[in-house]
Amino acid sequence: MLPLTNSAPSRSVAVHSKASLIASAAISLVVLVTIIPSPLQASSSYLYGDPSFSFGTSSPDVGSMALAIQSSLGVPIEITNLRDENPNFPPLIGDSSVAPFYVFGPASGGVIKNLNLNSPVVSGITSGSLQSGGFEADVCGNFAELYLLRVFSGTMFYDVLVRPASCSGTDNVVWSFSQISSPRSVTPSPTSSPTPFPVQLVSTASRFTHGSAGIFDLNLPLAGPPGIECRRTEGAAGDYTIVYTFLLPLNSVYSASLTGGVGHIHDSGIGLDPRQYIVNLTNVTNAQTIVVTLNFVQDNVGNVSNSVNARMTILVGDTTDNGNVGKADVRQVQNQIAQPVTVANFRDDVNHDGVIDANDVNLVKRQKGTSLVTPGTR
Helix, strand or coil, X not given: CXXXXXXXXXXXXXXXXXXXXXXXXXXXXXXXXXXXXXXXXEEEEEECCECCEEEEEECCCHHHHHHHHHHHHCCCEEECCCCCCCCCCCCCCEECCCCCXXXXXXXXXXXXXXXXCCEEEEXXXXXXXXXXXXXXXXXXXXXXXXXXEEEEECCEEEEEXXXXXXXXXXXXXXXXXXXXXXCEECCXXXXXXXXXXXXXXXXXXXXXXXXXXXXXXXXXXXXXCCEEECCCCCCCCCCXXXXXXXXXCEEEEEEEEEEECCCEEEEEEECCCCCEEEEEEECCCCCEEEEEEEEEEEEXXXXXXXXXXXXXXXXXXXXXXXXXXXXXXXXXXXXXXXXXXXXXXXHHCCCCCCCCCHHHHHHHHHCCCCECCCXXXX
């Protein structure tokens, strides 16, 4: 596996609270501003909505809350720092802390609803941005994270305070859209928050170091059939490295996840080249296609994509790149024995030790008869 500049996924989050937010959050609650508490442990955590979104037993962080709101609204939600956020911008169009104490939350189709009356409060939402607003003590005394959400509808945007609404000891903790500001215009002023452009992905590749011969990348096409990776490390538990290369240097990537196929993410992070993001995988099984997804990717000029995918088919020994391992693959490797490993023949160095020899031939022979599990993958 390749070393990373950061061994854990970087997160594009700045935890802070402005005076206006602290003042509004202080109603019947205590705001924690000097200590970041341990994550809340609850038997059930969820977001009020139509329908509600369950986080299971884990208290949400800003990434999982963004995914929950995105799933509930059905529109993209990015994680970014907001300018001049003000959920209590008057006159409020929703406030759970005043009579008759209605509850507000997201609904599909880009709608924020009054959940008690089952009526829309804001509609036509096309995108949104989310940031952490710090931690506060909920009504049961548990420290929980609150969030600031900005949603865009046409030429207007609304700021929303997402906070823990109620609890039952540490058994159940729920978040709701506690305050919804009146609309403000999206303008080209320095304080506006227009919908960002997506990041520009240039290429994805499977990377192995071939001994003293150097590093060789196998291109994984961004469209069409996925590239077939025929190499593997002898004795390793399906270790692979995928490298994403972007047009511009990266600012942050929230996380990497395996969204298709069998295997595990070992670690991931921005590479020595800040335009690259590197994902190291392990326990990837043979004869399958995997999909690795980067979540909430932001470059250094503010372009954002909620997800960026790479697809790779693993078929060890398929040096001819045709979807099955047979005599042709064995002959191809035999014909390259003792030849220097170059960009033209690195696939034949199947064990990527920098030498094409009988070990590579034997590795391919052991895979004869193997083909892709999913017909039509290639």
